[in-house]
Amino acid sequence: MSQTTFALVDCNNFYASCERLFRPDLKDKPIVVLSNNDGCVISRSKEAKALGIRMGIPFFQIAPLIKRYDITLFSSNYALYADMSQRVMQTLGNLSPRIEVYSIDEAFLDLSGTHSLFDMQILGETIQSKILKDIGLSVGVGIAPTKTLAKLANYGAKHYPKTGGVVDLSLKRRQHNLMKITPVSEVWGVGRQLSKKLAFMNIKTAWDLACSNPAEIRRLFSVVLERTVRELNGENCLSLEEIAPAKKQIISSRSFGERITNIESMREAISSYASRASEKLRAENQLSKFMNIFITTSQFNPNTPYYAKSQSVQFITPTDDTRIILTAANQALERIWKDGFAYAKAGIMLADFSYKHQQQLDFFHNNPNSDKLMKTIDTINQKSRHTLFFASQGIEQHWGMKRDYLSPAYTTNWKDLMSVK
DNA sequence: TCTGGGGTCCTAGGACCC
DNA sequence: TCTGGGGTCCTAGGACCC
Numbered sequence A: 001m002s003q004t005t006f007a008l009v010d011c012n013n014f015y016a017s018c019e020r021l022f023r024p025d026l027k028d029k030p031i032v033v034l035s036n037n038d039g040c041v042i043s044r045s046k047e048a049k050a051l052g053i054r055m056g057i058p059f060f061q062i063a064p065l066i067k068r069y070d071i072t073l074f075s076s077n078y079a080l081y082a083d084m085s086q087r088v089m090q091t092l093g094n095l096s097p098r099i100e101v102y103s104i105d106e107a108f109l110d111l112s113g114t115h116s117l118f119d120m121q122i123l124g125e126t127i128q129s130k131i132l133k134d135i136g137l138s139v140g141v142g143i144a145p146t147k148t149l150a151k152l153a154n155y156g157a158k159h160y161p162k163t164g165g166v167v168d169l170s171l172k173r174r175q176h177n178l179m180k181i182t183p184v185s186e187v188w189g190v191g192r193q194l195s196k197k198l199a200f201m202n203i204k205t206a207w208d209l210a211c212s213n214p215a216e217i218r219r220l221f222s223v224v225l226e227r228t229v230r231e232l233n234g235e236n237c238l239s240l241e242e243i244a245p246a247k248k249q250i251i252s253s254r255s256f257g258e259r260i261t262n263i264e265s266m267r268e269a270i271s272s273y274a275s276r277a278s279e280k281l282r283a284e285n286q287l288s289k290f291m292n293i294f295i296t297t298s299q300f301n302p303n304t305p306y307y308a309k310s311q312s313v314q315f316i317t318p319t320d321d322t323r324i325i326l327t328a329a330n331q332a333l334e335r336i337w338k339d340g341f342a343y344a345k346a347g348i349m350l351a352d353f354s355y356k357h358q359q360q361l362d363f364f365h366n367n368p369n370s371d372k373l374m375k376t377i378d379t380i381n382q383k384s385r386h387t388l389f390f391a392s393q394g395i396e397q398h399w400g401m402k403r404d405y406l407s408p409a410y411t412t413n414w415k416d417l418m419s420v421k
Numbered sequence B, C: 001t002c003t004g005g006g007g008t009c010c011t012a013g014g015a016c017c018c
Helices: A014-021 A047-048 A059-068 A078-095 A120-134 A149-159 A170-181 A192-200 A206-213 A212-222 A223-232 A265-282 A322-336 A371-383
Strands: A006-011 A031-034 A042-046 A072-075 A099-103 A106-110 A139-144 A166-168 A249-260 A286-297 A308-319 A343-355
Touching: A006 A014, A006 A120, A014 A031, A014 A042, A014 A078, A031 A047, A031 A059, A047 A192, A059 A170, A072 A078, A072 A166, A072 A322, A078 A099, A078 A106, A078 A120, A106 A249, A120 A166, A139 A149, A149 A166, A149 A223, A166 A265, A170 A206, A206 A223, A206 A343, A212 A223, A249 A265, A265 A322, A265 A371, A286 A322, A308 A343
Parallel strands: A031 A072, A139 A166
Antiparallel strands: A006 A106, A006 A139, A031 A042, A099 A106, A249 A343, A286 A308, A286 A343
């Protein structure tokens, strides 16, 4: 039986790198990409990291640094990142037939079987240079017999510049060496809480964790961490998932650009989120039976009164019809709305899905046959976003997202196409 | 003044059933 | 006076990921 080999390829500073791709003047300059509403930092160029700007830090806390170090800001531009991501994944797909797109900026490749033909290190470098040449983004590549070890290899590739961004952990000896110098908190699946608990047990490095007793770990923690221990020892517990499993829930929620104090604006917001969630649901070819909406004031400001409430709705017949979901959402809103608060965020969750073509109809159900209308709306909006929308979503949307530093949609909008002088 | 959004999985505990 | 045990389902909460 041949040994499995996974590669984890992930883009360096993905959002910041995407922005810089279209702004060559920003080469070697600090760049920061902000979350929705320009709330906090979610991506930093190497230079911004060097200035000590932490991931997730609220924007206002670093505002003084912006001028001092001439940092360029960007509001997040997901249309751009999603498009760049697709290009990266397509290139990777051409290099390896078996690929799992794990997130917007990383993918696992199954290289099993190829390692008798190629030197893994060279294969990794080939992947790296191909992405750089074709798309202009730099990636790190980690290669190893299990996904968890491939993640670890990738961490090594990023953390140690001498590796050139490619680390091959096919050999046990190399796995052990890297694990011995890697803090356990860097292991995939070990977060802050687990690190703290593990530290009490004197498990401080990835190596310590790999050497612990899996049964004991299961008893004290969970089956998830047990798998991690096994994976660190080269035992495959996680397989490549080429086809994304069906979603179990869909959430559409957002903080507001400015606080909402009247129910009319909240109706617009809830309607917009409900509409967006329904769209996502239809794209999944699923029907939903359960809906939950929530509204909340800021959880950070202790000086303003706090109020948070949610309301669930069960649909008698599973649905994907925006009109039905929208109506239910607004009725639910009436029940939880309270005047006199400054709301900061709201959202909707759809769950309890069934496949559309396996629909169980109610005996008394008169099929509204809304398919055609919804399909038409979706088709038009896919070509040009937000062309058709429901009146209850509002037109002005004063509460909408704050995006003061938005870059053009270079690759997805004709009018934002770059021109060469 | 200003703190993202969208997911998954696991576990413990309660309700309920036989 | 004596008050089982095992199974399932659901939910809330916690932990993790990017």
